[in-house]
Amino acid sequence: MVSANVGPDHHSSKELDPMAIRDLLWACPACARIGALAGSGREAVCSFCGASFRRASGALIVASKPEGIAEVRSPGEWEDLLPALDTPVERGRLGPQAVLARWAHRPRAVRHRGQFLGWAESFGPQTAGTASLDPLKFKLQLKETAFEWPFETITAVQPSSATLQINGSGHPLVSVRFLEDSVRRWEALLQHAIRNRIRQLGRGEVFQFHPRIRCG
Amino acid sequence: MSGSSESAGALYRSAQLLARTLWRLLGRLDVRGLQNVPQTGPFLLIANHQSVLDPILIQASVRRPIFAMAKSTQFNAPILGPLMPRILTFPVRRYQVDPQAVRTALKLLRAGHGVAVYIEGERSWNGRLQDLKRGTVRLALRAGVPVVPVVIQGSYEAWPRWDNRPARANVTIEFLTPILMPASRGATNRAAVPETTARLMAVLETGLRRSSVKA
Numbered sequence: 338m339v340s341a342n343v344g345p346d347h348h349s350s351k352e353l354d355p356m357a358i359r360d361l362l363w364a365c366p367a368c369a370r371i372g373a374l375a376g377s378g379r380e381a382v383c384s385f386c387g388a389s390f391r392r393a394s395g396a397l398i399v400a401s402k403p404e405g406i407a408e409v410r411s412p413g414e415w416e417d418l419l420p421a422l423d424t425p426v427e428r429g430r431l432g433p434q435a436v437l438a439r440w441a442h443r444p445r446a447v448r449h450r451g452q453f454l455g456w457a458e459s460f461g462p463q464t465a466g467t468a469s470l471d472p473l474k475f476k477l478q479l480k481e482t483a484f485e486w487p488f489e490t491i492t493a494v495q496p497s498s499a500t501l502q503i504n505g506s507g508h509p510l511v512s513v514r515f516l517e518d519s520v521r522r523w524e525a526l527l528q529h530a531i532r533n534r535i536r537q538l539g540r541g542e543v544f545q546f547h548p549r550i551r552c553g
Numbered sequence: 554m555s556g557s558s559e560s561a562g563a564l565y566r567s568a569q570l571l572a573r574t575l576w577r578l579l580g581r582l583d584v585r586g587l588q589n590v591p592q593t594g595p596f597l598l599i600a601n602h603q604s605v606l607d608p609i610l611i612q613a614s615v616r617r618p619i620f621a622m623a624k625s626t627q628f629n630a631p632i633l634g635p636l637m638p639r640i641l642t643f644p645v646r647r648y649q650v651d652p653q654a655v656r657t658a659l660k661l662l663r664a665g666h667g668v669a670v671y672i673e674g675e676r677s678w679n680g681r682l683q684d685l686k687r688g689t690v691r692l693a694l695r696a697g698v699p700v701v702p703v704v705i706q707g708s709y710e711a712w713p714r715w716d717n718r719p720a721r722a723n724v725t726i727e728f729l730t731p732i733l734m735p736a737s738r739g740a741t742n743r744a745a746v747p748e749t750t751a752r753l754m755a756v757l758e759t760g761l762r763r764s765s766v767k768a
Contacts, residue, residue, distance in 0.1 A: 357715060359714075360714075396708040396709055412679045412713065447637075447643070447644050454644060457634075458648075497647070544684075548649055548651065548674070
């Protein structure tokens, strides 16, 4: 296991490109600093060790280290070098991170030529706020109101393009876009925290996070 | 919708043609095993999911119209949303079990159509095959129609989930030998899920390995 250093939770006030290398590489594979990669699109630079990562042909990612060493790996191989996920959550807290959140409306019936095909979710307007994880729950602070999801009440977690979508009892489905962090990182951390909580409660191992969390 | 695969053909056929034409600008498309797609009658096409390009390229590769399950939020997207049913897609809600999506899929299969489902439930972040969704396996077991496994390779290299635009890449799509499963419901269906999941996983993994060697 690579030791995990927790980097700054805030990089800059600029909204980052929602589909970027740093969504995949939520920590720097070179120095294991979590949340240290900044940049948009096909290039990201580690604010801690200075290594840069850019997309090459065939979805390969090339790392250039300050000492001039270049290394080429597939995304999966780079992902294998990311640090273990337990550190930030077990330390207690993650965030607050700037987010834009949207609540799901009542689903709309989709019909075609008079035939009912199914239901389609849509989301309401965005509200700015912050997201955070503590040892027992996921929290959203939107304007003056705080919303909390104890991990055991969450029924589904899945990223969709650039947002993390969370379903749970007590709240409608919420779609959360992280303005300054990787959606993949939050997905992985939240899944890790839920998995731990379910285990603590003696409900077994989680084997699926969507469309519904399943354990056994 | 169940009777519309022929009559809805104009937009679907145009989309197929457009996809094939535009793809020539980005790379080569190598399609294998088309003889494994039944010419008539129902079938369930089960594919891996590497990229947003997968449904476009798979549906463009098969002459016969194929209905596809797609995430429900796309049906509310501007421009594309209203067109989704006309290109033979139907919605599935992804954050809860969606019995209506299963009913629609079964209805289409009973009407003799082909239905495509991306069995990982989402695009892969790193290009590797992910766990298969049990709900889709149960659908396959319940339907009792030929299951055509499909492996698509190269679309991740063209447009991975973490990039905001496509790049040139050669894509291979291979339609594998259909698997025949007897229809089952209830406890029999549930009991068959683990073994069937393992079987489908092995077929997709083997197909991906073989496909990458050939490419």
